[in-house]
Amino acid sequence: ITDCLKTYHKKVSAACYARLRKRQKLDVVLPGTDYSLTTKCAPLIQKYCANEKKQNILLCLRRNINQDNTPSICRNVLYRRLMILNSDARFNKGLIENCQNDIDRHCQNEIIDDDDNDDDESDDDDDNNNANDNNNNNNDDKNDKDTDDIQDRDMGGRIIGCLRSKYANTQVELEPKCITELIDVIQTSKLDIEIDIKLYQKCKIIINTNCTGVDKEDCLKLLYQKHLLQDSGCREEVRRIIKEGQADIHVDSALSSACQFDIIKYCNDVPIGSGKQLQCLIKKSKSVTKACQSILSKRQELWRSISHVDDIDDLARQIVNSDNKVYFYAVIIAVLFVIFIIGCLCRPCFRYRRMKNYKRTN
Template structure:
């Protein structure tokens, strides 16, 4: 499994289930298809934006879940967070290294910028599918069966389902873990700037300050409109004087 995470050609399941998605999202030359890390970058980005086909989305969720349970299956994270793994989250002292890195990011204990970005991306990936977040899935397993059994997996549906449930109806363990995760999602967005308009829109809508953002945008558009009217009147007046 560790070898599969270093070479795309050694993962036939990923090739079979994500062939069309790889050709669609990873053919722009920015990613090396022969290296799984390169292919995974574009697939992860598409996974976070809910753009993958159902088969590929499930395959990616399985891979990311395995990486969440065993950091040895995530060579990119081990490379960019080498310092943090040696100082903050030693493998022999923490049962879940990924969880340790998430907490370290939120508490601003990660000094390496690349590690900050990768952990933030990891948090966003877990927001896209609860299967990718084993601690949250375990804490809310009974609640998912009770309230969200008819909700399909993927596209962040299970997490949205839990958020829509009245907090008092959720078990205490699930409620506490879900609140921590919602706070974590907001903090992670500060370290993972949007790569396109879709991500920008998603972050603005998900932000607790979205009303402020919309107010600023409305004021900017209004200012442009007023300036346009003023300039139009000045131009018209200038033309009338010139014609006279």
């Protein structure tokens, strides 16, 4: 029942969401207390994560999820927990700590006053004082306060979305420690397309119709490249994941594995992020292995497709959605201003010529 409520958390009442949110936070911060995860993934935990601290079990399971002996029931519950981490920055402690400066710099407009301190206090009370009636009453009061404090259920998702868009923009410099966290978030979303909630929600119908039995993400990229994605929302999400792959080779598993040897040989001293290692590979494209050269060529074709403009609407949308839209606006205004000045300077000449011709005819 709890997992069902977590799946439909956006539709539950405010009071239920406040309780559910605390439970979700506890599940990802202290996964050792997550009964569903620890029971359904017990064999995997015993084999690979026995020596890990309880708070690191989720990360350990994620690293080992692709093992052949991973039970499907464990995989399903683990995917749900990873969805929580990837859909709400407030639950991802490492992301918040390492990206705080970049959030303040680039994503401040996504933040509203949403006090998480009450959650932390309530979590401690739930863990340590469940047997005490007075403390339970205090917790109920705090839960009521949580209900009032939770003003925006989507804020955490918007923060992650903002950071990912800045990461995909090679013109924006993020701190290295934040880039590491974002690569971790993006690589996690590659485990299953449903973990990338925005992409899955926007493209669900298309995936079920056109991408059965094949890699869902590659299928969507191919449809985008062939201009077969009619839904604008889905098209924008696919454009996003293509740009993320263009920003860093390590979030594109196929390209990364094919070019692993070449990265070590030619680009090992190049810092990750902002497409730097990718540009290094492109410069060395004639020297890399055939496997790397082949997939790199296909990716370059894909990247060219995201800059394709079909009409004025596409051009306007790209300018509006661009992180450098202020620059584009400035260029457009400058061009219009120059045209205006030229018109002002040339007007007297045209007027003089017209008057001269008029006098001749008379």
